[in-house]
Amino acid sequence: MNIFHQTLLSAVSAGLLFSSSLALAKTEPQTWDVTPVAAKAVYQTNPAIELTLEQIMADPDWLGRSPQNAFWSADSSQVFYQQKRAGSELRDWYHRPLDASDNGLAVPLSQLHQMGASSVEYSADRQLQAWVFEGNIFVRKADGQIIQVTRSNTSFSDPQFLTDNRLVYRQGWTFFSVDLSTGLSSELISLKTEDEPKAPAIPSGYLAQEQHKLIEYVAKTQRSNKEQYEAKEALRSANPAMAPTAAYFGKDQQIVDASLSPKADYLLVAVRKAKPRNEKDIMPNYITANGDIAAQPVRWRVNDFKPEPQRLLLVSLTDGSQYPLSYTSLPGYNEDVLAEVKAENAKAKGEKYKSSKIIRDIGLMTDWYWSQSAMRWHNSGDQVAIMLKALDNKDRWIATVDFDKKILVPQHRLQDKAWVNYAFNDFGWFNSSETLYFLSEESGYSHLYSKALTSRKAKKLTRGTFEISDPTLTADDNYIYFKANVAHPGIYEVYRLNMTNEDTEQLTRLGGMTDFTLSPDEQKLLLTHSTNLMPEDLYLMAAKPEADVVRLTDTVSDEFKQLPLVAPQVVAVPSSHTAQPVFSKVYYPADYKQGEPRRAVIFNHGAGYLQNSDLGWSGYFREFLFHNLLAQQGYVVLDMDYRASKGYGRNWRTAIYRQMGTPEIEDLADGVNWLVDNANIDRNRIGTYGGSYGGFMTFMALFKQPDLFQAGAALRPVSDWAYYNHPYTSNILNTPDIDPIAYERSSPIYFSQGLTKPLLINAPMVDDNVFFQDVVRLVQRLIEQEKQDFETAIYPVEPHGFRQPSSWLDEYRRIYKLFEENL
Structure with missing residues (x-):
C-alpha cells in the first residue's frame, strides 16, 4: 500500500464508509442516509493563509491540472491521459504504466497515433481493435502490430468490424469496407440528399x-x-x-444518423427535412480583431424553432431497396398527450379545446445532450434496437425491426407526463442472447432493466431510491458495472450486477465522486476520483469487491494543498412542500456559534438539472473557494440542490414542469428558515446569488418573494424562457405557441415589478447560450417601472462561461461588495 492509498483511506475511514455488499435487486427500496456528512482534509494545510479574490479568480492552473480524457491501453498495462499545458489552452498526452511511481511521461508527438483512443471498436473475436486518430483510421492486431488504414487530410469516422472481420468506416455519409488481408477498399453505399x-x-x-x-x-x-x-x-x-x-433520399433532406448491420446487408437511416438557419438569430460582437462589429450566428430560440419529424428507412445493400418503417406500431403514437395543457391555455383565452387523435412527430433519441447512437445492432447482425422519442418530449420507445415484414416491433415504452429525461438512456444488447438491457426512470429512479425479445415485459434488475448511470457490460455477459449513489445521494461509488444471481456488489468505498473505466481485459478499473476538498486524479483497482485502491496520479499543486479550506457539510434541509429533504452544502465559519446572529449567503447552482451538493470536486470550484473566503470572514453559506436538481429521482427533477421558479424558490425559503433555526443566522442579513439558471432563480426570488433576501446577484441570467433554446426549454415548458401560460408563469420579466431589494445583474455580451438580449430587455423593463435598486455590469469579451481572470475578478468583487454593503 503506497502513501497515496494510505492518505485516501484515512479520509474514507474518517467518516465516509457505508454498508457492505448490497443485494439491491432483492431488497425493498432503500432510504438515503440524511446524517450530515463532509469530506475530510487530506493534505497538511497552513491555517495562517487567508484567501483573496485575486488568488481565487486567477488562472486556475494554480490549483493543479487534473488528468482529462483518460483511457486504457489495448493491453491493459498502462493508461493515457491529457493534461492542460501550464499557461495555455493546449493539452498534452501522457502515459502512465501501472507499475510506475510517478505521474507518467509525455507521449512524443511521433507516437500519438499508436495510443488508441477512449472509444475503440473490437472485432467479434476481440483480436482486432480500430480507432480514429486525427481523422484517420488505425487498426491494432492482437500481436500489437498497428495498421494505418487511411492517410488523408479528409476526415474519416465510425470504424466498425463486420461479422466477416472486414473493417467499415465512413467519409461523410459514404461507407467503405476494407479487407485487411488484401487491403482492398470498397464503397458499400453512399447516402445522398438529392433526387435520384x-x-x-x-x-x-x-x-x-x-x-x-x-x-x-x-x-x-x-x-x-x-x-x-x-x-x-x-x-x-x-x-x-x-x-x-x-x-x-431527396433534395432538401438532412441525414440525422445511419447505422450499418454487422452483416452489411441492411442500413438503417433517419432523415428529416433540412431546416435553413434563422437569420434573425445573431449576436453582435463589439470587440473584434479588425475593429468592426461582427454579427455572429447563434442558435434558434424556442419561440422560433419547430423540430422536423424524422423518417426511418431500412435500406437493403443487396438491391438498394428502401423500406419506410412506420411509427404506427408504437403504442401512443397518435395520442393527444398535451390535451390538458391545450385545454387550459384555450380556457385562458375564452375558448374551448376539443381533443382528438393526432399523429405525433417522432425521431431518434439523438440530441446535443446524448452521444451514443440511438440505433444498436446485435453483434450477430440479426437484430437491431432503435431508441425513438416523441418530439413533444413525453414518450421514449425502444423498438426492434421485423426484417421480413419491414415493420417496427415495440419492445418498451417510457412515458412521462412532464418530460422524458435526456439522461439515463443507455441501452444495448447482451452479447450471447437476443436480450436488451437499458436504463429507465419508470420507477422514479434510474434503474437497470432487461428484456428478452420473447418476453412481453421488461425485467427490473435493480431497485432502490438511488440513480444508476454508465452501465458497462462485460464480454461474457456475466456482469454489468455501473455508478450509483446508493448510500447517500451525494456519494457515487462503483458497483457491479452479477447476472448469474442478480446480486449487486459494491466495488469502491472511497466517498466523494468516483467514475470508472473497465480495462480491455476486464480485470481492472481505472477510477477518476475526487472529494469536495480534493480535485480529480486517477486511481487503480482490481475489478472485484474489497480490492485495494492505488493512486496513479497526483496533479494537485502544493499551493492548493496548503489552503485551510472549510469542508462543507452536506445536510438534509427539511422541506415544507415535499417528503424529501433538500440536500445542501453548508459552509460554517470556525466560530459560527459564538456571538450575535450572523449573516449568510445562499448560492444557486446553474444548469437546473445539475447536482452540486455532492461530495465530489465541484465544477463550480471558484464559487467553492469564494464560499471558503466568505466563511473565513464569518459568513455561513448554503448551497442547495433545489427541486429540479440531478441525483434525486424523477419527481425531484420534474417538480418544475410548467412552473420554473416556483418550487425552487420555495426550497430557498426553506433554506432561509433552516439557516435561522440551525446556524445562528439573522433573517434580515441573508443574500443570494447564482449564474445562468442560478441567475434566473435570483431574479425569481427577488421579484416574487422580495422579503426573502436582502440583496441578490444574477449572473448571465435568463429573464424570458421564450428566448432560450428549444432542446432544453421545450422539455420543461412545452413551446410558447402551445403553452404560453407556462412561459408567463416561469419568466422573471413578468414579475420584475416586485423588486424592492438591491440587485446586481452581471451579463456577458457574447453569450451564445443565454443571450445578452435577456438582460437588455429586463433592464429596459426595470427602467420603465422606475426601479432604482439595481445595477448592471457588462462584460464585452465574455461568453457564457467567463474565460478571462480579470472578468472573473471584476464580477466577484462586485458580488462581494453587494453582500458587504447590504448584509
Whole structure:
C-alpha cells in the first residue's frame, strides 16, 4: 500500500464508509442516509493563509491540472491521459504504466497515433481493435502490430468490424469496407440528399416537343445522353468491380444518423427535412480583431424553432431497396398527450379545446445532450434496437425491426407526463442472447432493466431510491458495472450486477465522486476520483469487491494543498412542500456559534438539472473557494440542490414542469428558515446569488418573494424562457405557441415589478447560450417601472462561461461588495 492509498483511506475511514455488499435487486427500496456528512482534509494545510479574490479568480492552473480524457491501453498495462499545458489552452498526452511511481511521461508527438483512443471498436473475436486518430483510421492486431488504414487530410469516422472481420468506416455519409488481408477498399453505399437521377427524357411542353422534332442536333444529343446513362447502368448491374448505386433520399433532406448491420446487408437511416438557419438569430460582437462589429450566428430560440419529424428507412445493400418503417406500431403514437395543457391555455383565452387523435412527430433519441447512437445492432447482425422519442418530449420507445415484414416491433415504452429525461438512456444488447438491457426512470429512479425479445415485459434488475448511470457490460455477459449513489445521494461509488444471481456488489468505498473505466481485459478499473476538498486524479483497482485502491496520479499543486479550506457539510434541509429533504452544502465559519446572529449567503447552482451538493470536486470550484473566503470572514453559506436538481429521482427533477421558479424558490425559503433555526443566522442579513439558471432563480426570488433576501446577484441570467433554446426549454415548458401560460408563469420579466431589494445583474455580451438580449430587455423593463435598486455590469469579451481572470475578478468583487454593503 503506497502513501497515496494510505492518505485516501484515512479520509474514507474518517467518516465516509457505508454498508457492505448490497443485494439491491432483492431488497425493498432503500432510504438515503440524511446524517450530515463532509469530506475530510487530506493534505497538511497552513491555517495562517487567508484567501483573496485575486488568488481565487486567477488562472486556475494554480490549483493543479487534473488528468482529462483518460483511457486504457489495448493491453491493459498502462493508461493515457491529457493534461492542460501550464499557461495555455493546449493539452498534452501522457502515459502512465501501472507499475510506475510517478505521474507518467509525455507521449512524443511521433507516437500519438499508436495510443488508441477512449472509444475503440473490437472485432467479434476481440483480436482486432480500430480507432480514429486525427481523422484517420488505425487498426491494432492482437500481436500489437498497428495498421494505418487511411492517410488523408479528409476526415474519416465510425470504424466498425463486420461479422466477416472486414473493417467499415465512413467519409461523410459514404461507407467503405476494407479487407485487411488484401487491403482492398470498397464503397458499400453512399447516402445522398438529392433526387435520384433518371435517364434523360424529352422535356415536356409544346416548344420542347417541337424543338426535339425539328432540330436534329437536339434529338441526336438527347439520344446520346440516354444511351450513355443506360450503358453505365448496365455496366454497374453486370460488373462486380463497379461501386454500387448510391441511396437517394431527396433534395432538401438532412441525414440525422445511419447505422450499418454487422452483416452489411441492411442500413438503417433517419432523415428529416433540412431546416435553413434563422437569420434573425445573431449576436453582435463589439470587440473584434479588425475593429468592426461582427454579427455572429447563434442558435434558434424556442419561440422560433419547430423540430422536423424524422423518417426511418431500412435500406437493403443487396438491391438498394428502401423500406419506410412506420411509427404506427408504437403504442401512443397518435395520442393527444398535451390535451390538458391545450385545454387550459384555450380556457385562458375564452375558448374551448376539443381533443382528438393526432399523429405525433417522432425521431431518434439523438440530441446535443446524448452521444451514443440511438440505433444498436446485435453483434450477430440479426437484430437491431432503435431508441425513438416523441418530439413533444413525453414518450421514449425502444423498438426492434421485423426484417421480413419491414415493420417496427415495440419492445418498451417510457412515458412521462412532464418530460422524458435526456439522461439515463443507455441501452444495448447482451452479447450471447437476443436480450436488451437499458436504463429507465419508470420507477422514479434510474434503474437497470432487461428484456428478452420473447418476453412481453421488461425485467427490473435493480431497485432502490438511488440513480444508476454508465452501465458497462462485460464480454461474457456475466456482469454489468455501473455508478450509483446508493448510500447517500451525494456519494457515487462503483458497483457491479452479477447476472448469474442478480446480486449487486459494491466495488469502491472511497466517498466523494468516483467514475470508472473497465480495462480491455476486464480485470481492472481505472477510477477518476475526487472529494469536495480534493480535485480529480486517477486511481487503480482490481475489478472485484474489497480490492485495494492505488493512486496513479497526483496533479494537485502544493499551493492548493496548503489552503485551510472549510469542508462543507452536506445536510438534509427539511422541506415544507415535499417528503424529501433538500440536500445542501453548508459552509460554517470556525466560530459560527459564538456571538450575535450572523449573516449568510445562499448560492444557486446553474444548469437546473445539475447536482452540486455532492461530495465530489465541484465544477463550480471558484464559487467553492469564494464560499471558503466568505466563511473565513464569518459568513455561513448554503448551497442547495433545489427541486429540479440531478441525483434525486424523477419527481425531484420534474417538480418544475410548467412552473420554473416556483418550487425552487420555495426550497430557498426553506433554506432561509433552516439557516435561522440551525446556524445562528439573522433573517434580515441573508443574500443570494447564482449564474445562468442560478441567475434566473435570483431574479425569481427577488421579484416574487422580495422579503426573502436582502440583496441578490444574477449572473448571465435568463429573464424570458421564450428566448432560450428549444432542446432544453421545450422539455420543461412545452413551446410558447402551445403553452404560453407556462412561459408567463416561469419568466422573471413578468414579475420584475416586485423588486424592492438591491440587485446586481452581471451579463456577458457574447453569450451564445443565454443571450445578452435577456438582460437588455429586463433592464429596459426595470427602467420603465422606475426601479432604482439595481445595477448592471457588462462584460464585452465574455461568453457564457467567463474565460478571462480579470472578468472573473471584476464580477466577484462586485458580488462581494453587494453582500458587504447590504448584509
